Amino acid sequence: MNIKICGIRREKDLSSCERAGADLIGFINIKRSKRMVEIPELNNLILSMKDKNKAVLVIEPENMADAIERIEKTGLKNIQLHSLSADEINNLKKHYQPTRETDEDGNSVDNQGDLRVIRALGLSTVIGPQKIREIQDFARVCDCLLFDYQIRGKTGGTGKQIPLKIAVEAARIAKQTKPDLKIFLAGGMDKKRMEEKFEILEEFFDYVDVNSKVEDKPGVKNTTKINELIEIKTFNKA
Template structure:
């Protein structure tokens, strides 16, 4: 079981996440989010990280150019996208691949792309096709509860059987794609359903489930979460 703690906004919370053993740490640069952090602030936060490869930049870019600018400015190459089509993601990856080939003597960008896919209670034909199309091109898919076409920050959970069905669709399409489950994740759900869910999911993404209020983490909840992880 791998744990990603998302919505980090302070050095104190970042330090706790690192010390407690979070596998991934997310920084949200989306204006509609209550946990929005400017790119400059993200730069300051990650400068103190012991392992910057754990950092994940969460963005909802307007287009490829916007995404590219945010990636370059943040210097983070684990990217979680809440927008862009499969075709745009393919183009974005190709751009960075070309840069990598052109800059052999420099530190070359090696993007890991996670695409958030919104799920509610039912997976219809269009949603199945969306999952399959993103599974074709992305390194990770992240399933989060969807409300009115928006994912992230809802605090609602995808029913376990629906989440497992989405995971199986993605894996049937691309056995190498990694899968993350988000949406109201907390210690109670991981205690009760963790063993069943981790059969198909590689990462659990927790945000509000370890908070005092939006953007302020609860140390005790993080410790409890990591204890569950260690005992699984």
């Protein structure tokens, strides 16, 4: 099981995540978020990273063109979407499929790299037929699904935990649809849940996504809490 730490706004917190061994690091470019980072500031943070492949751009674009604009401005290819339909995501991925071209010396080169899409989906206390179809539709076109607690149709930043039984059910539906899909679990993930439910989390989820529970306040991370969380993973792997 891997750990993604999201909501990074400060270079100090970015360094803490990298030193601790976070597997992915998320930067939120969504206006409604308390952890919103504007693109210029986001790019400055990315420049300081030791491994830029760990950076995840978290966006809620109005449409495919909006998504492409933000992707191009940051150069990131790990994208976490909180909007766009399954059809729009399919078209977005096609836009970024690598194609072979020939340079001036006659060498074959790729003009674009693959896009890795994580689609956030909201869960609460029940999974009905409509939610099953939603999970299946997005599983077919995405590389990863991220399950987060949903309030009034919005996901992310709630700090509330999805009942584990519901999250596991959603993960099973997604994996049955696309076995190689990567599954993220978000929503109030903290040290206590990681310690008490590690075996279940390890069995059904590829990543846990942590944000508010390693903070002193929105956008201000706590290095000790980050280290403690990642030590749980290290200890259980030993």
